[in-house]
Amino acid sequence: MGKLKLGPIADQKPVKLSVELPAALHRDLVAYGEALGRESGQTPVDPVRLIVPMLERFIATDRGFAKSRRGDPGSGGGDGSTARP
Numbered sequence: 001m002g003k004l005k006l007g008p009i010a011d012q013k014p015v016k017l018s019v020e021l022p023a024a025l026h027r028d029l030v031a032y033g034e035a036l037g038r039e040s041g042q043t044p045v046d047p048v049r050l051i052v053p054m055l056e057r058f059i060a061t062d063r064g065f066a067k068s069r070r071g072d073p074g075s076g077g078g079d080g081s082t083a084r085p
Contacts, residue, residue: 004032005057008040009049017048 021029029047037044059065 004036004039006032006036006050006053008042009036009045009053017051019051 026047029050030044033045033047033050036050
């Protein structure tokens with residue numbers, strides 16, 4: 001298997017999250033957590049712990065979203081006022 005897009009998951013304070021996922025997506029998250037554990041030489045990563053870093057990575061690499069946050073003309077979105085904490 002090639003290098004995964006996610007690296008080790010930082011241990012952070014847990015936050016209660018309730019979300020319904022399609023069964024196929026859950027199976028993929030479980031498989032990804034197992035692959036990430038093998039790649040890092042650790043135990044499999046709980047699928048719940050994958051959701052935040054995957055979403056952060058997705059948002060960080062979405063050029064259209066970045067443009068809309070900056071308020072670039074022609075980007076089809078935002079005034080750039082949605083700053084991240």
